[in-house]
Amino acid sequence: MPTRGLYVGRFQPFHLGHLEAIKGILEEVEELVVVIGSAQYSHTKGNPYTAGERLVMIRNALEEAKVDFGRVWVVPVPDVHLHMMWVSAVEGYTPKFQIVYTNEPLTKRLFMEAGYKIKNIPFFERQFYSSTLVREKMLLDESWKTLVPKSVADFVAEIDGVSRLRDLNRTDKA
Amino acid sequence: MPTRGLYVGRFQPFHLGHLEAIKGILEEVEELVVVIGSAQYSHTKGNPYTAGERLVMIRNALEEAKVDFGRVWVVPVPDVHLHMMWVSAVEGYTPKFQIVYTNEPLTKRLFMEAGYKIKNIPFFERQFYSSTLVREKMLLDESWKTLVPKSVADFVAEIDGVSRLRDLNRTDKA
Amino acid sequence: MPTRGLYVGRFQPFHLGHLEAIKGILEEVEELVVVIGSAQYSHTKGNPYTAGERLVMIRNALEEAKVDFGRVWVVPVPDVHLHMMWVSAVEGYTPKFQIVYTNEPLTKRLFMEAGYKIKNIPFFERQFYSSTLVREKMLLDESWKTLVPKSVADFVAEIDGVSRLRDLNRTDKA
Amino acid sequence: MPTRGLYVGRFQPFHLGHLEAIKGILEEVEELVVVIGSAQYSHTKGNPYTAGERLVMIRNALEEAKVDFGRVWVVPVPDVHLHMMWVSAVEGYTPKFQIVYTNEPLTKRLFMEAGYKIKNIPFFERQFYSSTLVREKMLLDESWKTLVPKSVADFVAEIDGVSRLRDLNRTDKA
Amino acid sequence: MPTRGLYVGRFQPFHLGHLEAIKGILEEVEELVVVIGSAQYSHTKGNPYTAGERLVMIRNALEEAKVDFGRVWVVPVPDVHLHMMWVSAVEGYTPKFQIVYTNEPLTKRLFMEAGYKIKNIPFFERQFYSSTLVREKMLLDESWKTLVPKSVADFVAEIDGVSRLRDLNRTDKA
Amino acid sequence: MPTRGLYVGRFQPFHLGHLEAIKGILEEVEELVVVIGSAQYSHTKGNPYTAGERLVMIRNALEEAKVDFGRVWVVPVPDVHLHMMWVSAVEGYTPKFQIVYTNEPLTKRLFMEAGYKIKNIPFFERQFYSSTLVREKMLLDESWKTLVPKSVADFVAEIDGVSRLRDLNRTDKA
DSSP states (O other), X not given: OOOEEEEEEOOTTOOHHHHHHHHHHHTTOSEEEEEEOSTTOXXXXXXXXXXXXXXXXXXXXXXXXXXXXXXXXXXXXXOOSOHHHHHHHHHHHSOOOSEEEOXXXXXXXXXXXXXXXXXXXXXXXXXXXXXXXXXXXHHHTOOOGGGSOHHHHHHHHHTTHHHHHHHHHTOOOO | OOOEEEEEEOOXXXXXXXXXXXXXXXXXXXXEEEEEOSTTOOSXXXXXXXXXXXXXXXXXXXXXXXXXXXXXXXXXXXXXXXXXXXXXXXXXXXXXXXXXXXXXXXXXXXXXXXXXXXXXXXXXXXXXXXXXXXXXXXXXTOOOGGGSOHHHHHHHHHTTHHHHHHHHHHOOOO | OOOEEEEEEOOTTOOHHHHHHHHHHHTTSSEEEEEEOSTTOOSSSSOOSOHHHHHXXXXXXXXXXXXXXXGEEEEXXXXXXXXXXXXXXXXXXXXXXXXXXXXXXXXXXXXXXXXXXXXOOTTOOTTTOOHHHHHHHHHHTOOOGGGSOHHHHHHHHHTTHHHHHHHHHHOOOO | OOOEEEEXXXXXXXXXXXXXXXXXHHTTSSEEEEEEOSXXXXXXXXXXXXXXXXXHHHHHHHHHTTOOGGGEEEEEOOOOSOHHHHHHHHHHHSOOOSEEEOXXXXXXXXXXXXXXXXXXXXXXXXXXXXXXXXXHHXXXXXXXXXXXXXXXXXHHHHTTHHHHHHHHHHOOOO | OOOEEEEEEOOTTOOHHHHHHHHHHHTTOSEEEEEEOSTTOOSSSSOOSOHHHHHHHHHHHHHHTTOXXXXXXXXXXXXXXXXXXXXXXXXXXXXXXXXXEOOOHHHHXXXXXXXXXXXXXXXXXXXXXXXXXXXXXHHHTOOOGGXXXXXXXXXHHHTTHHHHHHHHXXXXXX | OOOEEEEEEOOTTOOHHHHHHHHHHHTTOSEEEEEEOSTTOOSSSSOOSOHHHHHHHHHHHHHHTTOOGGGEEEEEOOOOSOHHHHHHHHHHHSOOOSEEEOOOHHHHHHHHHTTOEXXXXXXXXXXXXXXXXXXXXXXXXXXXXXXXXXXXXXXXXXXXXXXXXXXXXHOOOO
């Protein structure tokens, strides 16, 4: 079995920081399992895009960046809302992995308590790239396309993804 | 099949703005499906009344206003929390409809993406009538009865609905 | 508050036995709450029709039979699968009721343990009318229309309900 | 059947105020059912410890305080999120009880509407003891051990419970 | 931490075989965690009794048999229906344990894959004692009381548990 | 957007008939979305393997057969158990598709009612290849490896998948 890393994100939307993370991790492991977290959610302010749309963003971005798709598994995993079960949900949806790459304290803690090796994400620059920032710029009509791969910007245009986000932002529903 | 409109609300409680909306929509369509949204919730600050209690409020108010009950369907629909499935949940619980009446951006967006015709609610005066305002006035012991049909005020009294709201407001539970 | 009876069925589909039951109960109580049970299910062999379709069947049948719709509440209630919670789910979705009409041992037992008065369904002739029998006849292309109100037979035709049942019957999915 | 009281808490963590409450109630009833609420949650800022860990805290604390364990039932009950069903969930998970001890407005309201006798918790001093306060002190590295039974402080140390809370506090996940 | 065994059962109802198992395991470990499985179910043919009723049966039987209650934890755990998460659900609801006692192939397999030590249940005589057999004899009005502890037979009488089972047996609901 | 087909299976395990189906469909469409249905289930007689294990089987088989992985999307989708929502769940988890390939009557009916174009699976030989048959042969220790791609047989050996199935087969749990 190849050495596999795990990398969990929500990718709302997928941005250049995510891409750098994937490329960085692939220098350290043979294969990488990218989990699309909160897969069942979409059409909310914080989760505007469906799992299927995020799958397309990721694949398009990896192709654009000429990342070897044969070394990457992209797997949507629905949230279970019970932290004590989330690690086993991830294990059930994915190929076996040995190393969890994360800078997120909760993810770190849960996989650590389950006995996994944890590593920080290489080349991680949260101050420059974050999905929250991209969504904010989309809402304010500021330039956001420089923060994402070109293929992602194209796909967001194709699905009219900025208008959708603006509608979602105007709701007062929970 | 008659032309049917759809109108979704939580009706916590049902107020005169809701009644005007229903009367206005019934001038444009043959039948109206009124969906009691978030049907499974009750006994929270924002959702104090059960679906059953809201059913009674709506029927009493329609009777009081002499709206032809034969042209109206009132259907409680539980939330599914996955926006990508909510439209099909509504479709499953209701008679077939063609036009969705809503001023709510998320509802508009979801039914629009599902291919429905969307129209604004006629005679909609959110600044005067809102369930949030009614609940606030109930809590502050201000005059709220002028905002709802008389039969709704009577029913709230019958179920001791203001005391319940006050108890719910004092909890620190999520 | 008027005296209210409760009558729970799945109505897959609504047949003449259901109609007789409703008419019989309405001779004993002022109002009747008809619960469409298992509301969330459809498109299975045993539950072919959606809650919305069953709502239409019931209303059409009551209109055809000239039953006073103002004395009847028709309310879809999703199953909760935990019997210890089902009674309170029904209570939450419906106007208050005092008497439960049922011949079904589980329903009888659960509402009895919750303290309700239980009565048998008047004019109940299970040997002649049952939804299972109607569905079997639909599958075998035997005459089933005499078992249901005319308006129900018309509605089943309108939604192509027999073909749907046949497709569902041929699946080997659970 | 003995007279039984019910006492619901989340016990995140169990503190001296909880212990005083249990001792006080046991002076009034023969047996006490202690419900560990929100049992399915753990590893969040507000619910750091699992139901199993909270079971251990309570038993250890009762042993340390020489409370007769034979008069106490400790039962984890998962939240159902539908207030209209919560009382029946509690009833299903516990031995029959007659009196509900609570100072919490929502719990009071729900059990009152279900017909239970409600009493205030004796010796309840929320200003001195609260789980929220204990967790805040843990995060700020202030002295918190005086607020909990010694055996609870020991158990928190054994499971490295303060580090876990700090990790959970640093996440930005919902 | 003491050596703890885990023993999972549904206890519908608790019988002498269960009691022998508990006594046998307590000869091998310091403490035993007894999990009441399928805790959320009741009022079905195969699961007639609530988790709370089963808690009472077990405690009464242990007292009657003079088993040291201080060495036993009895914990209701709801089913999660996803086998890949069930082990972590059990872990979340219980004190830490090291050895799983089971003769049941699925339980064995799941805890084995999760890395636990598995042992067979000592003194296990399924041919003589089984809950299925007890329920069958209850239904047939055959002598079943010799198969359960006296205190369990008394408690079943107190809750009218045989009548309940007979009602449940006559339903045709799923 | 490329023309995309959808193909839903449970792949318990993936066999040569599945592979032929995928190759056949890829002759008709530009891209194919392979949905791993019932993704949340594993460790049952009928669903022995996790979604993650099935992902590995499919990828390995496609590589072995030199199918262009860039034209295939493999997406695990959890069941929702409400047929009226299942189509929208699939839509939410997948890239947009236009044609549904299926021979299964329920899948056909549901996607047809949702307005999709339906086609039969090319080269489909259910009499020769079926997962049920493979599992039966595994249990009976008959030759099953000729029914699956070599890489799948290897992977089943790697995860000790036949022993697991045998354990699952011996349980009497639901």
